[in-house]
Amino acid sequence: MSDQYQAFAKSPIGKFVIKNLGLPSPTHLDxxxxxxxxxxxxxxxxxxxxxxxxxxxxxxxxxxxxxxxxxxxxxxxxxxxxxxxxxxxxxxxxxxxxxxxxxxxxxxxxxxxxxxxxxxxxxxxxxxxxxxxxxxxxxxxxxxxxxxxxxxxxxxxxxxxxxxxxxxxxxxxxxxxxxxxxxxxxxxxxxxxxxxxxxxxxxxxxxxxSKAEVLDIDWVKPLAGKTAVVTGASRGIGEAIAHVLARDGAHVICLDVPQQQADLDRVAGEISGSTLAIDITAADAGEKIKTAAAALGGVDIIVHNAGITRDKTLANMKPELWDLVININLAAIERVNHYLLGNAGLNANGRIVCVSSISGIAGNLGQTNYATSKAGVIGLVRYTAPTLDQGITINAVAPGFIETQMTAAIPFAIREAGRRMNSMSQGGLPVDVAETIALFASTASTGLNGNVVRVCGQSLLGA
Structure with a gap:
């Protein structure tokens, strides 16, 4: 969804109004x-x-x-x-x-x-x-x-x-x-x-x-020869992640539920990747991921991006909505990681990158289930990091207000507050999350382990 305020701010009359009323003035970001x-x-x-x-x-x-x-x-x-x-x-x-x-x-x-x-x-x-x-x-x-x-x-x-x-x-x-x-x-x-x-x-x-082995890489194609799995890759942030990792040289296995097969095929076709249509919450999801990557040399990078929201205040939340969000956003990541790490499913110098949320840091009205799951992701990163060996790392990004179909559905006033209440006075783009994930996925990022970086324009929420 386009940011009409930002477009207005660039016009002559918009500049005049914003300057005289002291309103936020978004700057075009390089x-x-x-x-x-x-x-x-x-x-x-x-x-x-x-x-x-x-x-x-x-x-x-x-x-x-x-x-x-x-x-x-x-x-x-x-x-x-x-x-x-x-x-x-x-x-x-x-x-x-x-x-x-x-x-x-x-x-x-x-x-x-x-x-x-x-x-x-x-x-x-x-x-x-x-x-x-x-x-x-x-x-x-x-x-x-x-x-x-x-x-x-x-x-x-x-x-x-x-x-x-x-x-x-x-x-x-x-x-x-x-x-x-x-x-x-x-x-x-x-x-x-x-x-x-x-x-x-x-x-x-x-x-x-932190101290780690220093590896020489091609900085133009830092992921050349690597195989990456991106969950929730059929649209939005997941689609952007797939494109950026492919741009950096990786073969990307685009994973999402079978209902998204058409969009998975589209994304994979655009980046010369492949698809894996499975339910990430299934007990055998980790095994299927390992099998799908075997012919490509195994999994070098897995990006846990798949996630959902089912927003209700706690008093109005049905138990099935609580369980669904926790299972997809958190428990599924635990199970897949447990399988891959315990069954040689991740190559040496492998990268695990998780998508948390600013809601998991600051909480949010009507999102007790979502915020709990995303805070759990931060805990997963923190407590898994020191247990890893063979050069494997785990890190997370925590997006703030990112312009996606999800945020486009937010009521207007709340959406505008989310866009303006940060140091950039605007929402971020899916590519901003993807670029940060590419940092953690890089072969050269051997010294980054256990980090959680917010991609939020320095949001005032949870600042």
Missing amino acids: RFQSATPVIQGAVLLGAAPSSSLTAEITQVLANIHANSYSGNNPELQQIAAKSGLNVGAYNEGDKESKFKAVVFDASGIQSSEQLHALYAFFNPIARQIQRSGRVIVVGIDPDAATTVQQAIAQRALEGFVKSVGKELKKGITAQLLYVQPGAEANIESSLRFLLSPRSAYVSGQVLRV
Whole structure:
């Protein structure tokens, strides 16, 4: 469904009305297009004194050929040179320069007093970040801090990033990348994603990178040779996921109920994939998935996207509606994972990606069944992650207001509130969820395990 308010906001009279009434003003968001650089525009790089992740950050910027700059920081410039990154000089009094991304290494911040480094770096350039720009702060995972003071200071970074994401507007996103000791070499897939238009509707989020094997990949086709299974693939978000994974090189098995066979055939035909029409809640669903993928080399990626809503207030909810939602949205994922992990149904370095929801984080009126199921998905990810081996990972995305047939059926007033009550002042697109899932599905994302990332434009709901 089209966003009529956003279309109105682009018109001359719309701009006039919105400006004078102080209404939300949606900005057109840059989104990924094939055969384009990771980032198009200048990158400003900064670092707190004694930060330890600058070498890895500059190496990634060198790998993507970023047009990079820094202020008067000889130590940073020297580290960048060793990484093969040519860092241009930025005059800190220059108010005319504009930046598409700003990356700050905050790993050296050891105490509350040293948090002033954030202010000193960002305050002078806060107005110089371009539309659809990126703010990325890189720090040390507070759980791995060596002192209480360091843990406090590093945890404080989260409040800074979430606030910046709400202040800067213009489609600018702000993210925090926490790196565990020894995981420095595992940051590239996350940093590429956060810098690029793939993260257009992701803001105010925290990604935690842990130590894992570093694998070389083709960044143009990061899923080349992989087999992915996408449940609920016949339409909406599932269809977008199938398209994005196929774009990145995977053979996608599109799974949905038999009643959706026609749409499954359409989606699979568009991406040269295959279909599997089964009931995901069936006791033998995991076995059928394994069998379907066997001829393709086995399952490398499974995306648990299938889900339903049956909204009623708790007092008016029939038991069958409760059980149906819990079974499809949560219990079926548990059963399929249990089978695949227990019966060699997922290849080494496999990826499990689950779709939760902002309702599972914040709750929602009339959605006790749905919110319970989606909160359970978050629990499934959290408690499964440390049990995995052979390089297998599990992560989740939690969509907010995404423009689908489901949200188009929401009453007008509630729908408009869902669209406007976020830092982007607009709903997201199915492709925004799909791009984040592709991050977790990537062969290079070995260090991402147990993460839950909201794709919600930094929604005020559950913020």
